[in-house]
Amino acid sequence: MSDIGQILPIEGYRVLLTGSLSSDYTTSLTHLYQPLIGIQAVSLYITLVNEQDLQMDSAQTHHTLMNYMDLPLDAIYRARRKLEGIGLLRTFRQQSAEHTTYLYELHPPFTPAQFFSDDMLTQLLYHHIGQDKFDMLKMYFEDSSTWEGTDITASFSDVFQTFQLHTDDVAITDAAHNTQDDTASSIDFSWIEQRLESQLIPVKKVLTTANKRLISQMMTLYGLAEYEVEKAVLWALTSDNTLNAQEFKEACHDVFETNHQQASIKLTEKQENTVNQTHSEETHSADKPTTKEEQLIRKMENISPSQLLADLSSGGQASGQDLKVIREVMATQGLPSPVMNVLIHYVLLQSDMKLSKAYMETIASHWSRANLQTAREAMHFAKRQQLQNQKKQPKQKNDRRQTSKEVIPDWFKERKKQSEQTQQQTVSTDEEWQETEALLRKYSKK
Structure with missing residues (x-):
């Protein structure tokens, strides 16, 4: 529409x-x-x-x-x-x-x-x-x-995406064709240059203009990380240290199939609600988020889960294991990318900045049944769940007071003690989302 x-x-x-x-x-x-x-x-x-x-x-x-x-x-x-x-x-x-x-x-x-x-x-x-x-x-x-x-x-990347998982998730990456040379020149090849130099491989012989364009195209086409492209390049080097283009393309496709076993390469039109860029610029000031929560929601809607995880890792690269957990949860539960971003943020806040797979899968299955589609829906849903859980706790405490005259076994006292400790560790809804604001400020300055 x-x-x-x-x-x-x-x-x-x-x-x-x-x-x-x-x-x-x-x-x-x-x-x-x-x-x-x-x-x-x-x-x-x-x-x-x-x-x-x-x-x-x-x-x-x-x-x-x-x-x-x-x-x-x-x-x-x-x-x-x-x-x-x-x-x-x-x-x-x-x-x-x-x-x-x-x-x-x-x-x-x-x-x-x-x-x-x-x-x-x-x-x-x-x-x-x-x-x-x-x-x-x-x-x-x-x-x-x-x-x-x-x-x-x-541009090509404004209109098309080259692969999509078999879920409602947004495609992980886009490709660009009609600005081929600009794409190749915009990529920083210093990471692979250092890798080649460390193995005494002549950089200029490998990273020719044509090879740089090929590397950038395959990187965007298959949505590969830098370390994955690096492995593909090293795999496709010949005995005289030249890049075999066909072997490199096959290696990139093999890595893609390993990462996304159910995905297929096909040029499809982007499904996001894209409006004309000029019209967007004309209405930008009216749509600009005014509150920190709105800023966070906007960020969650536009950033990829892998980039969010990297931003929340003090600027470092997200671990391969964490990315694997995120990919499996997204593929299994079919969560859209913005909802997955809120889920990552929520789990990190609840688990002392640790990404617990079991905890994430439990919440993801709940959110999937709730059919959450946007970051705003996910954030409000999480808040409501927290408020409901907090309302239940005082009632349970009153029930225990009414039966305080009864003889209470030691094992029940120990469980009560653990429950109270857990309750004390639970952060209130406002405080938790204040932490998200602090995290937002951290990676908004980049």
């Missing part, structure tokens, strides 16, 4: 094609791109290509585009974002007091040869259509004007 209203039928658009289309561009679209982005996105691209020759001096309205494609405007908007995410379209918006106009800058699709030379796209296509069809296609295919406006093009 968040896609409705992102574009209005009365708003205009113009089309600009950068470069020239190859003679077989429709073959690339239907056989290589369509399995990844769907028929509506491909149809929109072809419609815009042909619309470029028909456009007049004045901009066409999106109502015209709705009639051409026989689609509602929210479906056209989603198709447009897929084209943006895959690198076939850049969108610019120009606003004035009277009207809003969009420029759709079309980019030619890769030729089959270019497509199969891109590691990210070939891996995605392989996972979408399977080994037999992929091999058949690969064998068959072997062998700017400027416009003033604000670039509001969605």
Whole structure:
């Protein structure tokens, strides 16, 4: 529903094609791109290509585009974002007091040869259509004007996710294709450089520009941690210290399958309630959390469980065992990522900052039955449970007072003593969530 209203039928658009289309561009679209982005996105691209020759001096309205494609405007908007995410379209918006106009800058699709030379796209296509069809296609295919406006093009990671566990959980990682070179340059490779130098392996020979791009793509595609990528690199080194690209990709996929036995690689549209970035910026001040609890909820909604655990570990890396516990609980109970974040926080507060698997599984099963879906719901649910537990304790104490004249066995006195000690150690609801505020301040300063 968040896609409705992102574009209005009365708003205009113009089309600009950068470069020239190859003679077989429709073959690339239907056989290589369509399995990844769907028929509506491909149809929109072809419609815009042909619309470029028909456009007049004045901009066409999106109502015209709705009639051409026989689609509602929210479906056209989603198709447009897929084209943006895959690198076939850049969108610019120009606003004035009277009207809003969009420029759709079309980019030619890769030729089959270019497509199969891109590691990210070939891996995605392989996972979408399977080994037999992929091999058949690969064998068959072997062998700017400027416009003033604000670039509001969605990136690949804004639109797509590359794998998802078989739960309602949010996918662990996103991938990025249309900014390949930027992605490679934005990753800090110092961690692997130090590892290679410690083993007297020539760094420049391994970390070439092409290999850096390959490493960054596989790292984001399969959601691998740095130490996992490091192992894959070392595994794929040849006897003369060069990186075997195919063995490296296979090693990354093996690590992924080990970590997520029930997950599959497939390009899917993000399910989060994403709104247009520009509209978000315009309403940012109104949505800004005002209280510390709201800040904490916002943090829980947007951070990953592994990053939260790392932030709460005094800036250090979360242990592999703790991450394994979290992954198993999420997969077993099907808790969304924001709810899992609140659960981690709650368990740490209740267990003196220790991550107890048994305790976490008990609470997780309860929260799963309660069908909690957001961080706000989970936090309020936890508070209510604590208040109910505290209300029960005085009643139990009064009951014992009424029977105080009876002869009480020693074992009952000992149990009472232990119960009172436990009660004294129980932190009140307000104090516990004050601790969360302190923790929030700790990692909000980073």
